[in-house]
Amino acid sequence: MSPQVAGQLELLGQVLISGVLLGGLYALIGLGMSLIMGVMKIINLAHGELMMVAMYITFWAFTLAKIDPYASLLIVFPLMFLLGVGVQKFLLSPVMEADTVLPQGQVLLTVGLGLVLSNLALLLFTANYRSVPVSYASKTIYWDLKLGGQTISLSFSYPFLIAFCIAGVLGASLFIFLAKTDTGRMIRATAQDKRAAALMGINTKRITYITFGIGAALVGAAGALLDPVYYLYPQIGGQFTSKAFVITILGGLGDIPGAVLGGLVLGLAESLGSVYISLGYKDAFGFIIFVLVLIFMPRGLLGRGRA
């Protein structure tokens, strides 16, 4: 194999690795969104802003108390859960019953919530870009591959690798929770048919609180994991909200395994597109794939979501 081919392979391998690692984080963002969409049938347009809140919690825990971002997951997870429960209980649930011309009240309420959260952050923390300067931020692990007489050296970013592993653990826990526990079964039943679930004696209102709580906690975890490798500012949420619904549609509305696939596909599309097509258009690829999937595969890549 010639050195040029090896170089091309190295680049491709590197792009695929960073795409998958990024995709793992995207999957975590998408899981929360998909869960909320599945049970409440609404698009949570404050999803990215919830993540922003978690990122600030992690940031302040690190800055004020020197708590490692990964350790701060233990704070972020319960706090975000409570925030999610509160939002559903005091804001979204009351709106569900209202009789309106357009059935968009709840979605717009999440928009209002996002506006409140991002502007509150702007007011409290100013528009400055901040980062969590952990010691291992730029640490990388190398992996040398011997291939046809050439050495291909692939690098793995340490924080991204940890984030990917934690995301994997959280994702797997969610599956086990949904499949094996009573609460998990109740969530799935409510997502399938809310009325029937209520008739079987499930307190569907409580289930919606728990669902929103879990959704917020998951995206919060993604925020905490993203902190060591990203910068944060009050308006960061918007772009992740759009990514979240792209992921969810790719996977199929309310399809939980689909959301994982959607996250990986988006991560790969962005990473491949930015290297092989154009960095400036990186963010456009997700949206273009999104529209194509919507038109040609409206039930998601796995074909199991709600159409």
Next chain:
Amino acid sequence: MSRKNLIGLLPIAAVLLIPLLTQNPYLLHMFILSLMWIVLGQSWNLLGGYTGQISYGHAAFFGVGAYTAGIMVKSGLSASTAWWGLLLGGLMAALVAAAIGWICFRLRGSYFSLSVLALSEVLRIVAVNWNRLTNGAEGILLIPAFNTKTYYYYIAFGLAAVNLGVIRWVMHTKPGYYFLAIREDQDCAESLGIDTTKFKLLSLLISAFFTGAAGAFYMNYMGFIDPGIVFSLPDISIMVILVTMLGGAATKWGPAVGAVIFILVSEIFRVWVGSGHLLFFGVLIIAIIIYFPNGIVGTLADRRARRRRARGAEAVA
């Protein structure tokens, strides 16, 4: 014209007189922005409120209108005084809307909403990257044609008035009734022989035309645009929905009420707290959705109707 209609014209006449009463540029600026937002709200309302097709991507049309006007002037094709810049901005936006509609009207409900959002974001990214046409992220800078705000006030007023007139007129013709039928039950409308795709597209084209014209006006009035401003998802696409919902979707005066309150509230708090002022508008939106689910105008009208019904029932008893 009935007496009721004449009384309805009084506030319009009052609005027409504002520049004669004050020449304060700051106040006029607020009025001009309000008028522009009235156009945006009313246009969105035609598609979203009356036809029931919620667009999360109206910034696409605003941006295309603004860029059309900007590029026209920059390339020397038109003077910034040319009123037909507005017309061309609108037409270009309608053209883009035709393409977007062709793609997105295959989808319904939230899927339609999100696909429009996605395409509008794609347009924003194109505007950032297509340097030769749009000057990229640097944006376009123009010297405004008029140095007094009075002219702009009357242009914005004219645009808002024509916009309102056209929408009122459309809503009293057959297509207008088709729009409502599509909103209430698309399948039912289809089975009664309404070509739903055609009329949804018609509603979108009118809506996009005026949104684009407002964009062209914004370019000429502000003298500066960049993709982040005119194609903004939170500041245009989402805001226009909030403005309309605040006043009341599918009501005649709802978007106007919403636009004025939006400008007023965000301006008061901008002066008072500086950055983060949209916080209060967000709180207002949440409160409105919870307590006035059909918007201010819509919910007040509902309550009046309910009281009237209750009184009617009493009279019968």
